[in-house]
Amino acid sequence: MTPSDRDILWAAMLFNSFAFLLVFLPVALLLHWLVERVRPQLRLPLLLALSVAFYGYWDWRFVPLLVLSVLLNWLLAQAFIRLRLGWLIALAIIVNLAVLGVFKYAGFFAGLLPGLDLTGIDVFGSGAALPLGISFFTFHHVMYLVDLKAGRAPDFGLVKYGLYIAFFPQVLAGPLVRWSEVMHQFDQRPYARADAAERFARGLLLLVVGLIKKVFIGDPLSAYVNPVYEAAAKGTAVSLAEAWQATLAFAFQIYFDFSGYTDMALGIALMFGIVLPQNFEVPYRALSLQDFWRRWHMTLSRFLRDYLYIPLGGNRHGLPRQVWALFATMALGGLWHGAGLTFVAWGAAHGLGLCAGLLWRRTGRTIPPLVGWALTFLFVLFTWVLFRAQTFEAALRIYEGMLGLTSIGHGFKWRTILLAALVALIGPTAWAAVQRAPPSRLLAVAAAVVFVLVLFKIGDDANYEFIYFQF
Template identity: 80%
Template sequence: MLFNSFIFLLLFLPFSLLVHWLAERFRPEWRLPLLLLLSFAFYSYWDWRFAPLLVASIGLNWMLARIFCQARLGWLITLAICVNLLVLGVFKYAGFFASFIPGLTMKGVDVFGSGDALPLGISFFTFHHVMYLVDLRAGRAPQVGLVKYGLYIAFFPQVLAGPLVRWSEILHQFDERPYGRSDAAERFARGLLLLCAGLAKKVLIGDPLAAYVNPVFQEAATGATITLVQGWQATLAFTFQIYFDFSGYTDMALGIALLFGVVLPQNFEAPYRSLSLQDFWRRWHMTLSRFLRDYLYIPLGGNRHGLPLQLCALFITMALGGLWHGAGMTFVAWGAAHGLALGVGLLWRRAGLPMPAALGWALTFLFVVFTWVLFRAGSFEAALRIYEGMLGLTSIGAGLKWRAIAIAAAVALIGPTAWAAVHKAPPSRVLAILAAVAFTLILFKIGDDANYEFIYFQF
């Protein structure tokens, strides 16, 4: 059930809002169990066979957390974290690790023989478990009931592709009466605007770029020669496609959550305007960056034990961050490249060397663009063919498709973020009419064109 699908926009979401409003109005005690039930229904729609895995992971982690709070046995939390990572590893990385053992081939644990062994959202809800358990052991997180914990993990706007929400950002909101707030109508309206903005970014900007990206990378995967024009066209198009696809999803997730009275954290802040790679990771997938910093980089030593260890911690953190995105060496290489570049940036700052803003932006943007090839290519051989084309080692080619890329670049580099625009816009009848017209046009567009899944659903 894609956010950008008729069944979600015209059936599931209106029905869910209606029954949620009725519960909040007449039976407030039913609100959280109802939201949890709706979240399980949403998740089950993708593949009901993996719903028991989500339910079991919630039940097991909650039970171990409860026992820990009673007995204060630290090893229980360690056990719970290991079990979570083991389940993630079995489903997502079995084939990756098996590839290093000669003669052994695996594609992951496909318990149903469907050919699709990866439960949607498993990387995201696993990290939610880890965040809560680590903070519970440290004495920062409170013990909560099963329903509230289950909703923290499975809340349907964010269960499949984030944002990665910390318990401290959401648990207290479950205790509120969202429609009784003085600003309830304004929050609901801004949620609708965010939903429309996210849909527009995904359907009107991100999806059309797929026609520029997919054919070229498919040709590279088959061994075809990629021209200079093809290489730059596909890579620049993917640079903006993945941004509008993922940030569009995030805007929709934040907007939908607001409709139910829940504020989720932002995940993007105009990342392609960054003046350094460090700044880029403060703006791109911000909740993942914070997770990697607080739950991996700092425990590895961070900046507390000298420069050599800090550089190692940066490299390991980003390499593992790359592996989190996908079970393949190209993802590891993508993360490792960012780790090395972040290390170079750290050394540059430590040396006190100047970096003009324009040059810093250009270097950062070009580095991010070049490394997206590794993220998208699927194999080093395909990535090499794209790089050969981009570097002019083949023919120049012709037929550059640039209009959709130019529009996407203008919005990403000049225009305001959806979050900022929605929260700065004053309430007005004209704005409401424009949003309704835009929503209607998007529905027509969804009906006419291919309806692409969100890129980050595969992670």
Template identity: 70%
Template structure:
């Protein structure tokens, strides 16, 4: 079920909250098992066939952790991490690697069109974070219930944020509704849920009308005019922001309703004045993961400039591959790796840049590389790039109003997290949130329900 669906908003979530409140009050020892059960019900709603995969993933990784603590064999954790990545590769990258192999003369590997289990990239990375920290002596042992909840907690199991065990495990032991700020947390959770839902439904989804037809035309080999190319590129720049940040706001808000604080994932990234600043603000938990568990492991900035450049490029290229099993995603990640490497060289040369120019160049770079992210092939991306750079007919009827509103909200306003936590409790705010929630529900009832973009990753 989607966060932006009636079945979730009007049935699953109210029932889950009611059951959680009853358990918290009368049987606190049932609270965590109940949340695990609710998480599996939520996950199984999509496709019950993948529930055994999630169960097995949790059980086997937990057993590996227990075995390592009982007997810390050096190869056990790397083997487990490799097995996790192998399973991810089998479901997500098998056809991608088959296509690469088929480039060799005489190779003719078939496609195995397996259905990609939702959230597999995210829960695989959660396993890797915990197992890596366990091997380094930073993580303790946890019971099966706590570990299962860490991996499968339903607000974040499908599309994050990527939560470190150290950020949430200690919260499982709390009595969330006995806290002095319990009602404040619930209020802020409702606000985050409402704002995130509005960002998705009122800002992100309408932009798809400006974006999808253009990229579909490019994929079909049609000429994309200059007006269409800029409309689609600008539209997707803000569509993906409101789609994914809206999901994250909802996830954080829902978690707060259950007494759990998840980490912030967006901090007005389109106000960044450098590419490094952008990745500190965009999908912040993924950026941390790539930095701490990949970039540093590859040497980071500790072994000379050449290795640092290579580590940046490899990290971002693999980050692009994580987003999608296609060459355009790899190219998108590689482009960001090159951009970050250029930024390192610029800073090491002692050069500076006016903030306004840095912002303009960063936003332009991010927008242009979004074309690679969105296009289904290099040919489709090239058709859009030709339009962007004036190598196609000028066209007409550039639809700018919705894009302009989205751009103003994304670049001028605060993040939802900051706004919700700075807003003082008031009756006016409560009424405004209730009215906004009703408006969004009416909009959901009128329009098609769009799946979240990051569900495909």
């Protein structure tokens, strides 16, 4: 490991970094324990301060954006509660989406206009104009504001609302947490529970499992993916073996990368006494595309359903309206994932696939489970190419290779892919495995040994950022 690599391990506050695992998390847990024991009324302000510090460690210039976002939305919510003027909620949502649009989509939409190129927009002059987690905390604002206007959400104080938006285990890449899932937990005293020690231990074990998925499975798969897509982006023909290697590897890389992050987030939150919603339920076992989206990024799927698909009409206004709502929801979901036409095409493809599934179910016919699984898995594989490729030209070269329109090639790297496939298709979710695990000293020792091995692995290899941080 070079000195520059070592600097990166400390400079980035990744869950899989020395800075987080060896400094921030232990200090945060110690402070949280002391405050919860001595001054429990300061627990929420401490968690909020820790969350802002965690966010600011990435780039302090974006802290004002997060703080102002919380303050402005809370003030508009307070004004609505007192005045009951619906336009205040509409104004708040428009402001949130406008801020997201400026940071994330200004260059994209400007690039669609002839003669206007703002693709290099950099609001802060930092070289990284997109604030981490802006899509996630924007959607948290939207969920609360919509529910507040509908009379489903109550009034919350500024500290509690700020913690809902900025809670550090989930602020950067989710899961998307509804206020009703977490707000009541903020009022509890987690270490006063009879099962406090067991919950803390299970949270720690979940963190270790997430690290294993990220460091030992997800990251190594990048070596199977990146060179192939880089070659395709340069116009190089991709062989059959290379195309399928890269496509299969990316399907499992993004799963273990993102679900590993989610496991870490859930585990860290549990160590602080907060239960966050699960986000994955063995998605590659899905028997239909609808089933896949009930298992993949589950909190986003529920958000799109409740806050976009249903407001667009859902299934309440006839089949044509339902098809349109389904397609539009998924296309916009694709745009949320990234400011590029390939992401829109990925979302639109899933929208068309879901519409086809809807029409098939209307016929009353069924598909054998094995056939349904194979069709779903292949569809997801082929559409991941659009998600990963930077351009349609690069995606086309991958597709040409997958369809055997180029050379057959050789040297298919299958070992890590096979391991990933077995874990993804056969194993239980990390949450289920950890919750079912009986308290055991042997298990604790094994987890400690694996944690040390993870630290050695982090020190030896490049420290990969989580894929979903770019969204």
